[in-house]
Amino acid sequence: MRNAFLTTVALGAICLGSAAFAASLHTQVFTSSGTFTVPVGAGVGSEFQFIVIGGGGGGRQL
Amino acid sequence: MGAGSCDSTTGSIADGGGSGGAGLASFKGFSASDTVSITVGSGGSGGAAGGNNGSNGSSSKATYSGTDIIVSSGGGASSAALHGSISSAGSAGTFSASAGGTGLTLAASLDYQSQDGLATRAMVTGDLGTIPGGGNPLGHAGTYSNHDGALGGGGLGCFSQSSVAGGNGGNGVVIVTWVN
Numbered sequence: 001m002r003n004a005f006l007t008t009v010a011l012g013a014i015c016l017g018s019a020a021f022a023a024s025l026h027t028q029v030f031t032s033s034g035t036f037t038v039p040v041g042a043g044v045g046s047e048f049q050f051i052v053i054g055g056g057g058g059g060r061q062l
Numbered sequence: 063m064g065a066g067s068c069d070s071t072t073g074s075i076a077d078g079g080g081s082g083g084a085g086l087a088s089f090k091g092f093s094a095s096d097t098v099s100i101t102v103g104s105g106g107s108g109g110a111a112g113g114n115n116g117s118n119g120s121s122s123k124a125t126y127s128g129t130d131i132i133v134s135s136g137g138g139a140s141s142a143a144l145h146g147s148i149s150s151a152g153s154a155g156t157f158s159a160s161a162g163g164t165g166l167t168l169a170a171s172l173d174y175q176s177q178d179g180l181a182t183r184a185m186v187t188g189d190l191g192t193i194p195g196g197g198n199p200l201g202h203a204g205t206y207s208n209h210d211g212a213l214g215g216g217g218l219g220c221f222s223q224s225s226v227a228g229g230n231g232g233n234g235v236v237i238v239t240w241v242n
Contacts, residue, residue, distance in 0.1 A: 023241050030100045030236040036124075038096040041242055047090050047169055049239045050124050050132050053200055054082025056231025057137035057152035057179065058106035058116020059193075059209070059217035062076040 078179030078195035078203060079106060079216030079231050080137035082119045083155030085173045087132050091166040098238075099125040105231030106139050108209070108217045112225065115141050116217060119155065122234035129162040137196060137231055140179050140219050151179035152216055154196050174199050179216045193219045195229065204229030
């Protein structure tokens with residue numbers, strides 16, 4: 001019984017370790033207007049970073 | 063556009079356009095399959111030959127649940143002569159981020175402090191009739207060698223004895239990053 005418990009704990013630890021390892025960085029670039037859809041698997045605690053750059057102004061001609 | 067076509071030998075100076083606003087913001091609280099509307103602003107056009115202003119860039123933004131949670135406004139065009147034959151540089155766009163009433167949490171934000179178009183007030187002769195636009199950490203401003211800005215950079219101000227237009231502002235961009 002004790003061995004079975006330890007085995008379960010060990011397997012759980014391995015699974016958690018694998019899950020953490022499987023996480024990867026994703027990037028989506030928008031050069032034109034569109035829609036970003038929050039991916040399945042993202043939880044409320046997931047953080048999404050947006051870098052937003054406006055269009056530049058035109059130069060004058062003299 | 064190649065170098066050498068925007069030279070002044072008379073002391074006339076055309077200042078550069080401003081960079082679009084730029085910054086970073088991180089949010090928590092989204093649910094899977096939520097959608098965020100992304101608007102990417104366009105760069106302003108350079109002033110046409112014959113002594114014309116350029117146009118302002120337009121805003122880029124992210125909109126969630128009807129609320130603009132991030133807005134980077136467009137950079138300003140450099141405008142008509144302030145003093146004699148010296149024009150006025152374009153202003154940089156602004157950056158703002160707020161969760162508003164969306165239920166999201168703004169975890170972090172940083173205004174990249176985009177640059178105004180460069181301005182020169184010294185009365186000089188030579189090839190200083192061309193003044194770069196303003197830059198931001200991501201894109202670059204229009205320069206003597208490449209008149210158009212990129213990724214929100216302002217366009218080159220051009221005094222041209224061969225009627226070359228001012229540089230165009232760079233189009234904006236939105237980049238979304240997450241770990242999953």
